Amino acid sequence: MTDKRTWGDMFAKQAPDAPESPSIKEEAQDDFDLLPGVDPKLYRAFIVQRGRSRQGLFLDFRSFDERSGALKGTMLSYPQLVAIDYVDDHTILLDFGMRHVRIEGEQLAELIARLHTGQVSVLQAYSEKIWGPKPPLGPFIRSITHLGLGQGH
Numbered sequence: 001m002t003d004k005r006t007w008g009d010m011f012a013k014q015a016p017d018a019p020e021s022p023s024i025k026e027e028a029q030d031d032f033d034l035l036p037g038v039d040p041k042l043y044r045a046f047i048v049q050r051g052r053s054r055q056g057l058f059l060d061f062r063s064f065d066e067r068s069g070a071l072k073g074t075m076l077s078y079p080q081l082v083a084i085d086y087v088d089d090h091t092i093l094l095d096f097g098m099r100h101v102r103i104e105g106e107q108l109a110e111l112i113a114r115l116h117t118g119q120v121s122v123l124q125a126y127s128e129k130i131w132g133p134k135p136p137l138g139p140f141i142r143s144i145t146h147l148g149l150g151q152g153h
Helices: 024-033 109-116
Strands: 046-048 058-065 070-077 083-087 091-095 100-106 120-124 140-147
Touching: 046 109, 058 140, 083 109, 091 109, 109 120, 120 140
Parallel strands: 058 120
Antiparallel strands: 046 120, 058 070, 083 091, 091 100, 100 140
């Protein structure tokens, strides 16, 4: 007796009615949709991840470069974040091993709590050129400074 199945048949799905899992491309598109661009009408010091079942892989730091007139950013790996230091609710130091990031602003207590749980996807420094001369009510980031090893403490 010979088996007439082809090689592909042997590895085909056993349950044809089972829902398909999303492809990597679809998951990446979903993640991209969750990271909004800069809204010139509404400043937010940080953007919280929504609708995700897992922690993001990168933390995006955005600031406005006065010389070039462009928004610039740096993304650092969340799994490399080894420590969060803070002074009250206006200075935060993030330790990524070889790199440190100092965040200075006002009313950043919620940001500290959300960084602790890995819920933040984007941090944005306030810029008068984008959002106007009046600082916002509520939390805002005055500056984001990237430091090398030994400059953080």
